[in-house]
Amino acid sequence: MELYKDILELYIHIPFCVKKCDYCDFLSGCYDEDIRRSYTDALCREIKWRGIRLGSKKITSIYIGGGTPSWLEVDYMARIMDTVHQYFHVDPLAEVTIECNPGTVSAENFNVYRSVGINRISIGLQSANADELKLLGRIHTFDRFLHTFEFARVAGFSDISVDIMTGLPGQTPAKLLQTIHQVCRLQPEHISAYSLIIEKGTPFYDRYKFDAVKQHAGMATEVLPDENQEYELYKTAQMQLVAHGYEQYEISNYAKKGHVCQHNIGYWKRVPYLGLGLGAASLMDEVRFSNERNIHDYIAHADDLVMENFNQESPMMEESEKLSRQAAMEEFMFLGLRMNAGVSRTEFRQAFGLEIDGVYGQTIQRLRDEGLLEAAEGRIFLNERGMDLSNYAMALFLQ
Ligand code: SF4
Numbered sequence: 001m002e003l004y005k006d007i008l009e010l011y012i013h014i015p016f017c018v019k020k021c022d023y024c025d026f027l028s029g030c031y032d033e034d035i036r037r038s039y040t041d042a043l044c045r046e047i048k049w050r051g052i053r054l055g056s057k058k059i060t061s062i063y064i065g066g067g068t069p070s071w072l073e074v075d076y077m078a079r080i081m082d083t084v085h086q087y088f089h090v091d092p093l094a095e096v097t098i099e100c101n102p103g104t105v106s107a108e109n110f111n112v113y114r115s116v117g118i119n120r121i122s123i124g125l126q127s128a129n130a131d132e133l134k135l136l137g138r139i140h141t142f143d144r145f146l147h148t149f150e151f152a153r154v155a156g157f158s159d160i161s162v163d164i165m166t167g168l169p170g171q172t173p174a175k176l177l178q179t180i181h182q183v184c185r186l187q188p189e190h191i192s193a194y195s196l197i198i199e200k201g202t203p204f205y206d207r208y209k210f211d212a213v214k215q216h217a218g219m220a221t222e223v224l225p226d227e228n229q230e231y232e233l234y235k236t237a238q239m240q241l242v243a244h245g246y247e248q249y250e251i252s253n254y255a256k257k258g259h260v261c262q263h264n265i266g267y268w269k270r271v272p273y274l275g276l277g278l279g280a281a282s283l284m285d286e287v288r289f290s291n292e293r294n295i296h297d298y299i300a301h302a303d304d305l306v307m308e309n310f311n312q313e314s315p316m317m318e319e320s321e322k323l324s325r326q327a328a329m330e331e332f333m334f335l336g337l338r339m340n341a342g343v344s345r346t347e348f349r350q351a352f353g354l355e356i357d358g359v360y361g362q363t364i365q366r367l368r369d370e371g372l373l374e375a376a377e378g379r380i381f382l383n384e385r386g387m388d389l390s391n392y393a394m395a396l397f398l399q
Pocket residue numbers: 016017018019020021024025026028066067068101124
């Protein structure tokens with residue numbers, strides 16, 4: 001895509017957790033120190049191999065996710081960031097985020113993070129209520145979260161995001177409000193409010209799978225919120241966070257002025273990104289590819305990387321798919337419409353050499369007639385009703 005040919009976002013995956021949470025199907029697990037060290041070696045090798053090939057691109061954001069990146073020894077994290085800076089051209093203004101979980105990070109760690117160029121912290125709180133944290137299988141208490149938040153502030157971080165969850169089993173609007181009030185009291189710059197998804201292969205799936213089916217079918221549920229209750233929780237979060245001075249800029253994301261997550265915006269705008277580490281996904285030159293998902297294979301394949309061989313395909317890569325122009329246009333629309341700002345007509349033209357109305361004119365008109373979509377100042381976006389019905393609206397762009 002011509003639009004962003006000189007820039008790149010980096011995602012770095014750290015697949016380590018203290019213990020697996022009951023709802024989590026992310027690629028993460030509990031590994032000993034030997035594996036953490038070998039993984040860091042392998043990751044640094046992969047960063048070097050990729051950097052030698054892509055070092056001319058300007059890195060506009062870095063997101064270190066997991067897993068629990070803050071559970072990795074801090075000197076290993078420093079090594080990883082030093083390697084990135086050595087082999088990539090990181091924009092001095094780049095947003096660099098690390099995910100931290102309460103109870104896994106000391107005050108000193110935050111000082112090290114700052115010293116290696118990390119400038120944004122994302123803390124996984126999920127809930128301020130002890131019973132909900134226990135239900136989720138989280139290792140922390142709300143007090144632990146407060147300490148973590150305080151450590152980050154004292155270390156000088158002025159860009160902190162907090163994750164909370166909606167749609168928990170038995171969650172009422174009143175309980176969600178308790179979490180929101182407790183979080184907003186701290187004035188983080190950014191809040192993500194994700195709704196729980198019951199994923200196969202998790203303890204939650206075993207516990208709630210029948211309820212999840214009922215939830216999807218619009219039937220009455222037993223413990224999970226039904227469709228209407230889910231909507232009520234979503235609207236509660238939206239109204240309260242807006243009332244606390246946060247602007248909703250995407251379905252699940254809210255920020256104080258000037259603090260939207262640049263990395264996520266890039267993802268929704270289809271800025272090319274390179275994923276480094278176990279199972280990490282990438283999108284470059286309209287090719288979507290992802291790394292090996294087995295940690296032992298990932299570590300073993302690092303030895304096969306030949307720095308000087310510029311024809312070599314990454315031996316760590318597991319899957320790759322060239323997107324058709326049609327698929328890329330669909331992605332542009334349904335990712336872009338997640339954002340309140342929607343999509344830009346100019347950017348669509350720059351990306352695909354076509355007018356957006358020439359491709360999606362009928363769909364756009366239909367959604368405008370249904371009162372879900374609006375157009376202004378060269379942009380097309382879902383209005384509040386459209387956002388409430390976003391699954392329906394976005395599906396119309398898939399041809
Ligand atoms: S801490 Fe995060 S990545 Fe780790 S198990 Fe829990 S939800 Fe999953």
